[in-house]
Amino acid sequence: MSKRILPLLVTLAVLLLLPALLQAMGSGYLFRVSITAMIFVILAASLNFITGVAGLLSLGHAAFYGIGAYTAALLATQHGVPFLLTIPLAGVAAAIGGVLVALPTMRLVSIYFAVATLGMGEIIYGTLLNWVDFTRGPMGIPAIPSFKAFGIDLSGNLGSYLVVAVVMLASLWVLHRLTHSYYGNALRALREDDQCADSMGIDVVRLKGEVFAIACFFAGIAGSLWAHTTGYISPNDFRFGESILVLAMIVVGGLGSLPGAVIGAVLLIVLPEALRPVGDVRMIVVGCVMFFSILLLPKGLFGEVSALNLVRSFFGGGWKAGSARQSVGWR
């Protein structure tokens, strides 16, 4: 059972050790930073699923994050829907948005696809900004309730932390199972050469649609967590800059590597905060980290190959060595 030890340790550290530590330090600021980091871990992991694993460069990811956040915020403030429902509903709304974006752009490849997602992202941002009757436009949505429902009060620092942590671990687990499976292998084939994958019998169009739906679902969930934990959202949280920040995270971590996406997200959220005493150089640091990691570590901090090896040795039940059939992942 030694193979199961790493996932167990990670879960314990995230759910018990870290919150205990933060609680002991009693700092709301540190809680805030770790919640933001965990939300961006979900975002980075979901973008990694599209861009890293399936190779579709998406420059509009923040828009789906925004759809999720606005869905959750509007449902919670105007209809009083509890957070247990708003979180999945936000995911579903973003997934529908993702499919609607994916349908017309399906035929496009490489740079054309990237441009189309950029355009879609800007359209969604513009809609959030200009549809004042529905989204309150640039004024944003204030007073979004925190995690409080059915008599359970999780609105404090610790409560919010635990909710976000549980959702993050669940999302990571689902994305991990999808990435490191036959399904993930099909996506990697799609990334390397979609015409070749097509000729091998992989349904490229269906797969692209599914990838978009799944990744946008998780982006929407991240958005709903953001809305509930900050209590106030405005369209500026979901601009092109955020898309680029998330892209930088997965590039720094290593395209196609799920642990890399997690490392990249934590690094790019925590590093600027740690440098706060030096001055507000957040985006300069992001830019420099991105530039030097592409230049010096083109594969990322934790490249895809090492990620797959790690998964094989610690997480892969279907990859047991010595089994009669040569397994390459879960069915």
Place this chain on the structure above:
Amino acid sequence: MFDAFFIQQLVNGFSVGLVYALIAIGFTLIFGVLNVVNFAHGEVYMVGAYAGVVLITALAPPLIAVVLFVMAVGAVAGFGLERLAFKPFRRFQDEASLKSKAMREATLLSSLAVSIIVREVVEKVFGGAMRPVPFEAQLTDPVQIGELSFSTGQFVIFGAAVAMFAGLQFLLYRTRIGLSIRAVANNPLGAKYVGINTDRTIIATFVVGSVMGAVAGILVALYYGSVFPTMGFAPGVKAFVAMVMGGLSSIPGAVICAIFLGLAEAVATEFLAQGWSELIAYGFLLLTLIFFPTGLFGGARDRV
């Protein structure tokens, strides 16, 4: 419908379209030669505008000196950008890595990273707020022709754009460096085989493209009367849209589409609120990509 106000809007749209065209030419040249998108192009535009404004504030020289200075700054910016964000990723010259997706995306992301750094550094140095251009230098004096009133800025933009288009045509079709730019754009490996210094050609392309982008920046700054660190983003994206609509490597296509976008935005303000008309460009982009996936003026291209 065709009242004076409408024609006024069309003229305004036309000058905005010319600015987009100047930026789009830079994009198109660089894409043609390297087959990668230069995401830092909007920052060259912004740097050009800032350089011009700093010079005007310090010395208040005549317009032509400002434009020449901005051209020089643009050339340096283009050279530096190429060395910093593009050259290190051309380490591998074999055909496999030239065609590799990973290499191309690395360049795209490195130019994006450089653009973030440049923008943030400018914001740190000059502040994030709008910085007004000294009033004497602004090109906003009204010129009354019949019922219509134009501003001097529109004439300057028109004149400068025509001069730069003519200069570009001359450069591309009448000079040796233009010949080598066209050769590299046509087939980089073939150009190398016949003895063209591709490295120098690429630098020349960046310099030419960036000069046009920087001049567009200062013209817009004088026309609208202010500069700000994020000014490069929206025109950059729209020029990019124009390039994609024009078919990625066709300069006339990019220019026509850029002017069309400028006109469409101006006309849209007739019917839509300001915020919504900003989205027109993206709407056209999607329509083009869906119905003409290789752009309106692009020849038959390989899938890239």
